[in-house]
Amino acid sequence: MKTGISNRSQILNECLKALGLVLEFDLNDHPTHQHSVRVGESCVIIGDKLGLPSKKIQQLYFAGLIHDIGKIGVDINILRKKSTLTKDEYISVQQHSITGGRIAAAIPELSDLSFWIRWHHEKWDGSGYPDKISGNEIPVEVQVLSAVDCFDSLQTPRLDRDRYSLADALKIIIEQRGTSFNPDIADLICDMTDKGEFKPEESSERFLQLEKKYLINDAEDHGDNYWEGLGMAGLYPILRLFARVIDAKHGYTQGHSTRVSILSKFIAEKAGFSTSEIIKAEVAGLLHDAGKISIPHEILDKKHDPDSREWEMIKNHPLHSFHILNKISSMNEIAAITKQHHERLDGSGYPVGLLEDDIDILAQIIAISDTFDAITSERSYRKQSSFDNAYREIKNGLGRLYNRELGKILLDTPPVYIRALFDNHIS
Ligand SMILES: [Fe+2]
Numbered sequence: 001m002k003t004g005i006s007n008r009s010q011i012l013n014e015c016l017k018a019l020g021l022v023l024e025f026d027l028n029d030h031p032t033h034q035h036s037v038r039v040g041e042s043c044v045i046i047g048d049k050l051g052l053p054s055k056k057i058q059q060l061y062f063a064g065l066i067h068d069i070g071k072i073g074v075d076i077n078i079l080r081k082k083s084t085l086t087k088d089e090y091i092s093v094q095q096h097s098i099t100g101g102r103i104a105a106a107i108p109e110l111s112d113l114s115f116w117i118r119w120h121h122e123k124w125d126g127s128g129y130p131d132k133i134s135g136n137e138i139p140v141e142v143q144v145l146s147a148v149d150c151f152d153s154l155q156t157p158r159l160d161r162d163r164y165s166l167a168d169a170l171k172i173i174i175e176q177r178g179t180s181f182n183p184d185i186a187d188l189i190c191d192m193t194d195k196g197e198f199k200p201e202e203s204s205e206r207f208l209q210l211e212k213k214y215l216i217n218d219a220e221d222h223g224d225n226y227w228e229g230l231g232m233a234g235l236y237p238i239l240r241l242f243a244r245v246i247d248a249k250h251g252y253t254q255g256h257s258t259r260v261s262i263l264s265k266f267i268a269e270k271a272g273f274s275t276s277e278i279i280k281a282e283v284a285g286l287l288h289d290a291g292k293i294s295i296p297h298e299i300l301d302k303k304h305d306p307d308s309r310e311w312e313m314i315k316n317h318p319l320h321s322f323h324i325l326n327k328i329s330s331m332n333e334i335a336a337i338t339k340q341h342h343e344r345l346d347g348s349g350y351p352v353g354l355l356e357d358d359i360d361i362l363a364q365i366i367a368i369s370d371t372f373d374a375i376t377s378e379r380s381y382r383k384q385s386s387f388d389n390a391y392r393e394i395k396n397g398l399g400r401l402y403n404r405e406l407g408k409i410l411l412d413t414p415p416v417y418i419r420a421l422f423d424n425h426i427s
Pocket residue numbers: 067068096120121
């Protein structure tokens with residue numbers, strides 16, 4: 001019997017896992033083994049117990065990782081509200097299942113999942129949302145996903161309540177057996193808990209066995225032409241979604257990752273880099289700020305300059321980008337670039353204070369595009385500045401902070417051209 005998955009599926013799997021981490025909405029939860037990862041793992045264990053086909057189990061894992069992706073369309077202030085939601089606010093949160101379904105439907109690799117994500121809040125007795133379907137009208141995969149999601153959510157601390165103990169969460173699942181959940185699946189959750197197959201802090205032994213069977217491919221040669229299109233083809237929609245999620249987590253930087261990517265690709269092209277280097281610059285631009293999820297919103301939202309303790313947290317975000325992206329085996333080089341995107345030639349950057357020769361040339365490109373977009377777009381503690389200011393900043397730092405030749409490429413490009421470049425690539 002064929003076990004494991006194709007190389008391509010593995011890359012997708014890793015991308016979605018990293019996306020699940022970035023997507024996490026409860027950062028006071030366990031830092032490395034978060035809600036979305038636990039839901040994905042539990043879905044695999046139950047899917048295996050039910051004897052679902054391996055393709056469905058793989059998809060169920062993905063669905064577990066990104067089931068709440070539609071929350072990127074919900075006003076962040078509502079998601080962060082500590083008091084009870086108003087009726088309208090509650091309705092807009094419920095919208096996340098529809099939005100999530102639409103996001104998945106737009107990505108070829110995830111289109112099968114679009115129904116599952118849309119229906120992950122449906123209930124066995126038809127009292128869920130958005131379509132109020134019931135019983136076996138709900139696909140069995142969704143019956144698993146919704147029960148596991150609820151079971152794990154109960155044990156995850158929320159803004160308005162503490163976490164439930166494992167025993168109390170189990171009690172609620174049993175109480176809602178036959179109303180919210182398929183009774184057989186509720187029983188499987190009890191069984192799984194009894195056997196210690198559900199672990200809040202780490203992957204269980206059982207999951208690790210099943211991971212080998214369904215989710216891992218041993219052969220990991222991405223080949224020389226990986227970056228030149230073959231390996232990357234088809235991954236772009238996921239990577240763009242990744243960027244959208246990163247930006248959505250911080251409303252004020254909307255489109256930032258995409259613009260940094262477009263500009264970095266442009267500079268790499270004009271500088272005469274190879275095709276694979278150009279693509280790496282583009283992808284690193286999309287993902288460079290993945291680690292920003294590590295910075296608490298209260299700090300990013302401040303209307304004044306951060307204090308020294310807060311700067312310390314901000315300065316660590318490139319390291320977090322590195323750790324998140326390094327989990328994707330085909331993205332190790334990208335991870336290394338993102339780690340250096342705030343380093344400066346004279347050693348005045350962060351997090352390490354590297355000197356020119358030790359900074360990856362592609363990280364030097366991202367540094368320029370990132371600075372440019374940060375100045376020209378609005379930040380919480382600073383009003384939007386003009387293109388003139390951005391050109392001046394880069395010009396003043398040429399050879400000292402920013403690579404002279406690469407910086408000059410940007411300085412030689414008039415604003416009208418840059419605006420058109422963005423407009424051509426952002427619909
Ligand atoms: Fe949800």
